[in-house]
Amino acid sequence: MPWSIFPADSILQSQHRSLGALPDVVVPDAPPPRGEAKRGPRPGHAIVATALQPDGVLAQPLPAAVAALFAERYGTPTAAKRACRRGEVLVDGVQRGMTWVVRGGQWLELQARVQGAAHGGRANSHASAPRPTPLEVVYEDDHLAVVVKPPGMPVQVQGRGLKPSEQGTLASVLPHCLRPCSLPGVLWRPQHVHRLDAPTGGLVVVAKTRGALAALSGAFAQREVRKRYIAIVGGRLEGAGRMEAPLDGRPCLTHWAAEGATRSARHRWVTTVSLAPHTGRRHQLRRHLALLGHPVLGDPQYSYGYAKQVGRPMTPREDGLAADTPEGAGHAAAAETPRAMAVARLGPQARDEMCLWAVGIAFTHPFTGEHVSLAIPEPLVFQAARARELAAWRAKVEA
Numbered sequence: 001m002p003w004s005i006f007p008a009d010s011i012l013q014s015q016h017r018s019l020g021a022l023p024d025v026v027v028p029d030a031p032p033p034r035g036e037a038k039r040g041p042r043p044g045h046a047i048v049a050t051a052l053q054p055d056g057v058l059a060q061p062l063p064a065a066v067a068a069l070f071a072e073r074y075g076t077p078t079a080a081k082r083a084c085r086r087g088e089v090l091v092d093g094v095q096r097g098m099t100w101v102v103r104g105g106q107w108l109e110l111q112a113r114v115q116g117a118a119h120g121g122r123a124n125s126h127a128s129a130p131r132p133t134p135l136e137v138v139y140e141d142d143h144l145a146v147v148v149k150p151p152g153m154p155v156q157v158q159g160r161g162l163k164p165s166e167q168g169t170l171a172s173v174l175p176h177c178l179r180p181c182s183l184p185g186v187l188w189r190p191q192h193v194h195r196l197d198a199p200t201g202g203l204v205v206v207a208k209t210r211g212a213l214a215a216l217s218g219a220f221a222q223r224e225v226r227k228r229y230i231a232i233v234g235g236r237l238e239g240a241g242r243m244e245a246p247l248d249g250r251p252c253l254t255h256w257a258a259e260g261a262t263r264s265a266r267h268r269w270v271t272t273v274s275l276a277p278h279t280g281r282r283h284q285l286r287r288h289l290a291l292l293g294h295p296v297l298g299d300p301q302y303s304y305g306y307a308k309q310v311g312r313p314m315t316p317r318e319d320g321l322a323a324d325t326p327e328g329a330g331h332a333a334a335a336e337t338p339r340a341m342a343v344a345r346l347g348p349q350a351r352d353e354m355c356l357w358a359v360g361i362a363f364t365h366p367f368t369g370e371h372v373s374l375a376i377p378e379p380l381v382f383q384a385a386r387a388r389e390l391a392a393w394r395a396k397v398e399a
């Protein structure tokens with residue numbers, strides 16, 4: 001099967017660790033030379049990006065260093081010069097001007113006005129923001145990392161730059177949970193290479209350098225990365241199969257295999273399913289499962305009525321809740337309805353944690369050439385969900 005490279009009990013132990021927020025970069029306490037700007041960010045500003053000038057790099061003017069280290073933030077040398085002229089750049093904690101020469105081993109920091117920033121604060125300091133959510137790191141080297149995104153955490157917010165609303169996203173937490181990188185081409189902060197839906201938890205590949213980002217993005221685009229998901233779905237599935245229903249006018253392919261079924265009062269059965277997507281369309285797994293008549297448990301957007309809503313008639317299922325049965329018809333798909341309406345129609349199901357996790361990933365390391373295969377066990381919430389469904393079924397039978 002496409003996911004056979006991910007045994008269910010395979011966990012990488014050698015580099016498996018759980019980290020909280022790392023302390024802020026320590027800046028020497030020696031006073032700045034006379035006439036220099038005050039140490040630390042200005043009042044109402046916070047540090048929004050940091051980068052280390054690699055050792056061995058020739059000394060270069062501050063604008064050139066900023067343009068190289070923060071290329072994604074400042075697209076042109078002119079934009080980098082303007083940032084230096086506005087006093088947005090700190091070197092080893094001290095604001096420096098256009099003529100400052102940056103040498104290897106020095107820390108560069110960008111300050112920006114941030115709503116609610118404390119005097120002299122940082123975007124990742126206790127004074128200006130809540131302590132970031134710890135992330136589990138299952139693999140890390142100087143080029144890349146693989147982390148476990150908690151369910152409910154968005155990968156990023158739309159738009160450029162750091163905003164108050166970005167707090168709590170994966171993008172904002174990554175710099176606190178990964179080791180600093182000193183390789184040439186280091187990104188101003190680690191960058192996720194692919195995305196998971198906000199309700200979906202599991203493995204996310206992160207690049208630390210521009211080279212790693214380009215290589216890994218290419219591997220995902222060429223479908224050279226193997227992914228395995230696990231889900232609990234409503235109804236009973238048996239055996240294995242593939243789903244090739246196009247989504248948004250584009251071809252899609254998902255392999256699935258049933259791993260076991262549990263009795264349920266709400267769904268009659270719930271089934272634990274392994275999933276291996278061959279393509280990566282928006283909400284592909286959730287939509288494919290809903291089209292099969294077996295939506296993901298706790299999915300507030302795609303439920304039993306989804307197939308009927310999009311004009312795809314489903315075959316009635318004797319052991320599930322198909323959309324054209326009296327029970328299934330009461331479950332509305334929320335794809336085109338507000339979330340509040342979905343909660344009202346779906347009841348407790350819409351408030352459950354969605355039971356879909358990315359538990360396995362395999363790829364070729366872009367620089368060492370080694371085969372990296374990582375897996376994590378199913379989360380405890382899956383066990384709790386099955387136990388809850390079984391207990392409710394028993395209570396219904398005994399009533």
